[in-house]
Amino acid sequence: MTFFSWPLAIGYLILAPFIGGFFDGLDRKISARMQGRTGPSVFQSFYDVSKLLQKESKMVNHLQQFLVCGFLVFVVFTGVLFFAGADLLMIFFALTLAGIFYVLQASSANAPFSALAVQRELMQMMAYEPMVLLTAVGFYVVTGSFAVREISLADRSAICLMPGFFLGFIFIMIIKLRKSPFDVSTGHHAHQEVVQGLNSDLSGPVMALVEVSHWYENVFLYGVIGLFILNNQLWSVPVALVVCFLVFFLEILIDNVCARVKWQLMFRSTWIFTIIAGVINLLVLILFHLGVK
């Protein structure tokens, strides 16, 4: 049986901000504990957003507001498509489109820090996009379908045949979750170099929209992690949830251990890792005729 259907998509639409916001707070709490600090409340993200909503909005231009809304809409669109069980390629392209809106938003501000952040964000996208597309291809080779619904109905979990893709996806999640590298990151840490990255020229309610979009995005990303585990057995659902949680913990650990990664290292290591983990896994699948034809 599959859970990927419209009711789940509607559930995502309503619940993702709460789940995403809670895990964002949990993330900060666990990070703080790893650093030997008490850390903020797990509901801190909600406090932050509710405060931002009450602040005055100082817009640089009106286009920016429109583009931020575009970012939110397309991130939500991506997630809804995913949880409705639609085509994985379309989902990843929608995610990229959302990313482009986010970048355009900053470049429209025409400010030095935003411009720098735009360059680095584009660099980041170049670093992680190959792995994202490879993941979609990998799912196709293994299950014979791009549809999330059918992938989740496979006889055995996709991860059995695509461990390399799984590791590669975890690797790019570090970038997607805005954890590392520190000189692009727009996370809630003191270790950022480019002021606030793409958010430098946002304030008040518009900034709150960006935060909420990130929550939606994060829930979707962990959904993809879950998709590696899901199969047509019911027990795969709790296993998928446990794996998601372990990956969540692992990402925080990586963030805290590699706090000083710069974008050059990120760029090189991501491509090398993509080739080692993703491409080799794909070659093995094709050469040995594993997976569904």
Added chain:
Amino acid sequence: MAKVSKSPWVLHYDGASCNGCDIEVLACLTPMYDAERFGVINTGDPKHADIFLVTGGINEQCKDVVKQLYEQMPNPKVVVAVGICACTGGVFKETYNILGGVDTVIPVDVYVPGCAARPESIIDGIVKGIAVLDQKREAMKQGKLPELNVEDISEDGKEQASANEAQNAEAETTANAGEESK
């Protein structure tokens, strides 16, 4: 409303300080004091900040920067002067290049004395600032902003449009005013 004050984001600016106070400000974020447990984030971006933490006195060079940062912060906002230099000019008060404390250029809400101000008192100052922030937020809801414009304080008060609009243009006015007075 209690929730709102749980998220004070801080912008830290070092005026003409001896760096003693700055070290103490950063000490507030270390595991020992961990100001983040109150939701404090050291943002480094005036457009995200609620509390403007200034250390050190004000001189001709940093005067315009302080004004511009203040202008870029969205309402409601609070200014906390950390250390006796930021309060009055401190040991540097009599020197030829120091204008005085932070309140010579922007309105200050909370003064944290000490040389250097201790992390405990800085955190106390931030907590006091949060209370002021709440008052200002209430006032903002009722449509009246208790904010003083920086121009009201600076010597050469210029005619100024609404503080909420055209902040870039405003920053320019401020910068020009600074140059003229030089």
